[in-house]
Amino acid sequence: MPSTRSLTEPRTEPSGQLWIREAAVLSGLDRESRDALADLPVTAIGKGTILFHPGDSARGFIILLDGRIEVFLTGPNGREILLYPVEPGSSCVQTTLGLLGGEDYSGEAIAVTDLRAVIIPKERFLALMAGSAPFRSFVFSAFAQRMQSMMQVLERVAFLRIEARLAEALLSRAEGDLVRSTHQELATAIGSAREVISRRLETFARQGLVTTERGAVRITDIAALRRLATGVD
Amino acid sequence: MPSTRSLTEPRTEPSGQLWIREAAVLSGLDRESRDALADLPVTAIGKGTILFHPGDSARGFIILLDGRIEVFLTGPNGREILLYPVEPGSSCVQTTLGLLGGEDYSGEAIAVTDLRAVIIPKERFLALMAGSAPFRSFVFSAFAQRMQSMMQVLERVAFLRIEARLAEALLSRAEGDLVRSTHQELATAIGSAREVISRRLETFARQGLVTTERGAVRITDIAALRRLATGVD
DNA sequence: ACCGGTTGGTGACCTTATCACCGACAGGTG
DNA sequence: CACCTGTCGGTGATAAGGTCACCAACCGGT
Known part of the structure; x- marks a missing residue:
């Protein structure tokens, strides 16, 4: 186990930064949606922070600007398996799941490096999903990719x-x-x-x-x- | 292996039937969306039919009225594992995946009983996703549930x-x-x-x-x- | 009565998981 | 420097599970 500090006060950068420029994922987004996001603060999260435990419920949709998150499934005996890594450009499905279906997390996410991220609160996320086709397709394809990759994990564990x-x-x-x-x-x-x-x-x-x-x-x-x-x- | 016949001509019932009444899942749907779906024909599919193979690309979104589909992942040596069953009220994620993310199927779906189903073509599906909040949330929560259940499968395979x-x-x-x-x-x-x-x-x-x-x-x-x-x- | 396909039983063998250790190393601290 | 202490890696024993090869019982045809 790496030494972890549990969700310490994340510091937020002074807003007004054009973080949205950095987020290559969002480049396809319509002007309106980008404006709706631009004022969200960038949050710095320290390496080793545990982003969520099994049973937590979703706080918001995460857009990762820098760093790497790893999401694990933990077995009863403490054995773990990597579900997927999250890097800038890919989203964290667990979060999305919670936002959309109301289910709680069942994995555990940990920051393996220092992170810079933007957290879209639930309401704003849902509004975007309703109003912006590009945002929808961004979320969908992120979702689809994760699903695909989790199936690959399953395939490997079961058959290889x-x-x-x-x-x-x-x-x-x-x-x-x-x-x-x-x-x-x-x-x-x-x-x-x-x-x-x-x-x-x-x-x-x-x-x-x-x-x-x-x-x-x-x-x-x-x-x-x-x-x-x-x-x- | 059960004896299978590959996607034979599915017969469609005379339309105009109010199949939508049967679909309890759609009861929360707004009037407009239901009207947009009502004219779709009900398709009968025989037991044993293989609905899709790995590598197929998505044809449409399936609403199951009657029967049971099982979706499997197949290993290189022919061993299989049940990903999830689809019954009236739950949707087939594989299909949705394809529609949203453009990825091909990587599982195999087989009708374990005779089926009655409605297939929503891709364009109409996307239009509904764009226009109807209830439909969106229906699809989302179906998605989230599947994801959850696939994680349970993974957990079981890996740890139990x-x-x-x-x-x-x-x-x-x-x-x-x-x-x-x-x-x-x-x-x-x-x-x-x-x-x-x-x-x-x-x-x-x-x-x-x-x-x-x-x-x-x-x-x-x-x-x-x-x-x-x-x-x- | 016979035949072929399906279902289930069995032994041998290999891979993997788990448990219980122990030694080797690295980074402090006195 | 010697000494701790926690991390990292090596090893043997044992049990669970997967794979292979093969056979017997059963069932529905003809």
């Missing part, structure tokens, strides 16, 4: 071997050839256990696919990993 | 033992104390393998929870199954 899932996790987290993650983090990302990751990485290392260091993995045969990741035998 | 998942599947499929499903069907419903179900049912039987017959399981200790289904040890 750890080998393939691990290979994929390594590839998706690599900066160059370096993956700066602990075994525990990798395990969480794919919904497995640390020991399993350790052993699997060891066999990867024996096959010359990676080398391991404390807190990191270095990829040495990216082509082979790609082949494994597809799950094709 | 077969024992618990099987117990739950039996309870949810029971008519009285009888579950009319083959081992294969149960396996598919929870994303496991037939052999595993056979063995697990055998131990259930030894514990006096069920008795098994060809093509069916009879529940003899529903309380114990309920306890197992929660996954609490």
Whole structure:
């Protein structure tokens, strides 16, 4: 577990900034809608902040300007699995869910870096959904993408071997050839256990696919990993 | 595999019927929207029909009047897992996804009984979404519910033992104390393998929870199954 | 009575999850 | 420097679950 501080006072930047220019996602938006959003303040949220727990109810629709959020599902025994990461340009479905259907969160979201975000309050969000076709289609397609990606997670968990899932996790987290993650983090990302990751990485290392260091993995045969990741035998 | 006939000519009932009266889901709808839908024909679709394959693109939004559809995710080795059933009153997200986000289906939907349904073509669907707040909220909450239920499936697959998942599947499929499903069907419903179900049912039987017959399981200790289904040890 | 398809049972084997440890390392602090 | 302490990773044992191969019982035809 990373050390977390629970939702501390988020500081808001002086408004009037043209944050909306930064939000590439909103570039397709009509003038009216943008005006309706421009006065919302930008909120800074510290790394490690837990944005919501299971059972919380929705506060608003989040537009992420900077940073990365990860949404997890937690099992009864404490094991976790990454549902999806949220980065600028993609939205957080959990939030949307709550706003639209009245359901509570059932995942847990954590800021893995410092964040800058704009929170659209529920009423304004609903007004936009009613009034702006571009905004609607923005929200819809975000929704559809998430759904799709959650189905992929399900597909992987249900049908793929750890080998393939691990290979994929390594590839998706690599900066160059370096993956700066602990075994525990990798395990969480794919919904497995640390020991399993350790052993699997060891066999990867024996096959010359990676080398391991404390807190990191270095990829040495990216082509082979790609082949494994597809799950094709 | 049940014997299937691929999307045969669906027969449409003579229109002008007030099918919309039947659709309890739409009862909250405004007069205008209902008028905009009333002239759509009711389509009859035979049991076993495959409504869409992975990779198909969306044809329209389905309102189910009668019958039951099941949507599966299929793994590379042919193993399947039930994503969700669709019954009158609940909508098929896959379809909606396609209409809103342009993504193709990645599940497979099959009519497990004869169906009566109304298909709203894409254009009319989008027009309704734009013009009718009640319709929007109907679609949204359907969406949100599905999302929620898919997360539950994921949670179960990732974290619960077969024992618990099987117990739950039996309870949810029971008519009285009888579950009319083959081992294969149960396996598919929870994303496991037939052999595993056979063995697990055998131990259930030894514990006096069920008795098994060809093509069916009879529940003899529903309380114990309920306890197992929660996954609490 | 026979045949083919469906359903269910069984053993062997492999992968994965879980538990219970232990050692190795990094960053403080005295 | 030596010493703690928390994090990180390695290991063995055991049990659950998935996969494969195969067979027997059953059912609905003809």
